[in-house]
Amino acid sequence: MTRKHGNIRFSPGWLFAAALAFGVLLVYIGTPYAAPKQVASAKAGDCAACHGQEKVFSPSHPDTKAMSYKDCLGCHAKGGPQMLQGKLPGSHLHQLRGVTCEKCHGKVAKPEAVEEKLCRTCHNAEKLVEKTAKVKPENPHTSPHYGTSLDCTLCHRQHAKSENYCNQCHKFNFVVP
């Protein structure tokens, strides 16, 4: 059986070959939305190392391959309208600032989820409370319910979209890096 599509006739053999080629291509570069590879040795600004051909920037964005976090801040000042916090996954911000995969996961072939305690070796809970004391309408790092006892990962995700946990019951417009 042949299928008619516009003026062109496709034979089953042709279709099969095309499908196979497309399949091979998919395996090779990954679909645009497939999970990016997690290449531990990738330079922070080298998006393609993990994302392949996936377009992670608008066409007008400068090439970031050789950039460091400081270079990003030229346009994306923290607290400004273009800030990266809340836009980039946490792991990327970490990576850009020199906290590489290995620093949390260790030098291992198959990285595993780390314990939350590890976050607190760099991020002191009390200091965070001070730092965000003026955030409105509430300080996100302490609460009348849980104090400072909550897991960082309730909101801050490294390899997935961060979340505003408070908003299950409240309506706080926090930017969650």
Place this chain on the structure above:
Amino acid sequence: MSDDIGQKKGLTRRGFLKSAGGVAAVAGMAAGGVAVGARDGLAAAGSMPKKWDQGYDVVVIGTGFAGLAAAIEAKNAGASVVVIDKMPVHGGNSIINGGDFCAPGTRLQKAAGVQDSPDLMYKDMMKAGLYLNNPELARILADNAGGALEWCEDYVGAKFTRLNFHGGHSVKRANQTVNASGSELVNKMLAKAKGLGVEVKTRTKMERMIANKDGRVVGVEVKTGYRYPDEKTGKTAYIKAGKAVILTSGGFSNDITLRQIQDPRLTEKFGSTNQPGATGEALLAACMAGAMDVQMDWIQLGPWTSPDEKGFGHVPLFCERLVGYGPMIDPATGKRFFKETGNRKERADAIILIGHPVIIMGDSYAVPKQVFPRALEKGLENGAIKKFDSLEALAKNYNIPLEAFQKEISRWNSFVEKKKDDDFGCMIFPEARPTVTPPFYAARLWPKVHHTMGGLVIDKNAQVFGFNLKPLKGLYAAGEVTGGIHGAVRLGGVAMADCIVFGRIAGKNAAKETAWG
């Protein structure tokens, strides 16, 4: 007049005779259409695991007031204890609660010169509960609430500093925590429990209650590493309960399917004040193991919540401190419509009957005197509470017919002067003054689902009762997951007393069980 409301047919609940077993029937359907009698129920609870992954004398499900009270007592009685919770955080509804603990004859009552007694508290509970309360359990609660509060203060170290009133009580008897939140008590109980050596595991969801061939509850099937609400997460594990399981999994106000089966009015259109995990699967799992449920369709709506903020919010703390000081107005007529100090059910039903949000208001004498400053500040900030320079401005904002409204306020003020409400019999407090001093504060009210009075049947030992009309061996329960103590209406501040009194009883008795093997 207030009596009219209660008599309107559409408002009263579907008769007072509730048949037990409604939930179990549903549970049976969920288990694949198995008819659930006592025996079949046990079958539905499924088989024994080949191997237990962990074992404790006592396994407690839920980290709220009831669970932690049970864990502390069981541990102190010599049992090894684990407390699990499906959520990534501890505390359930207890840690988001308002911190009001009702008990008679307390230190704060004495300081305020309030005369009270267990008898009076019992009478208030029974009256509000339409005498559907299990009288034996209600009696135990009223008699032991004072001791439970002292235990929280002296043994746990929680601080209670303010005496409040709640609608439906005949005196001020709510002893409030220092931070106006249940967290004061939960966090101190959690620290105490951990200090005693109780293990606490969050992200661990109870999936199934396991009974042996004799129908005795012997453990639970859980999912560890569970990431609420993703049901695909977590790893199956079996926890053996050498002596007993204590179910303290809270109410099901946020379980839209289950609550709608019980009360079809409570569709997703009604918000809830509860934490998102306040759902009924643990209760149903107990039913599938043969536990009996009672009064599941008495579900309480809070009459003091606002449609202008999410969840419980700040308005309840504004509204409840103002009743007996300021009037509640129907904006469509400019008039009062119900007894402000009435119980929750009466008031919520009255508002639903009106069909649109109503208004609670107070002046600059009552509001600063009565309302917790933080609640006022936060409510003003999020816009749910509003401030007006004049009654005219207030009326204009809510589209209230001005003349009728002004007349009604004068009328209310005359009642306040003589401390007697001729229209609705509202309790007017001795320190109340006429509502005349600007600026005025107001908030809109629309009910949200707040508390589930029904749940598992327990006896005076907090042991769960089975469909075979016998105590179900190896299973205890306490707190909001149980039913029948409050009857038709759980009065404000009585849940804390309920959880601590019966949580402690459950813990002590669970530890006393003889081990099954």
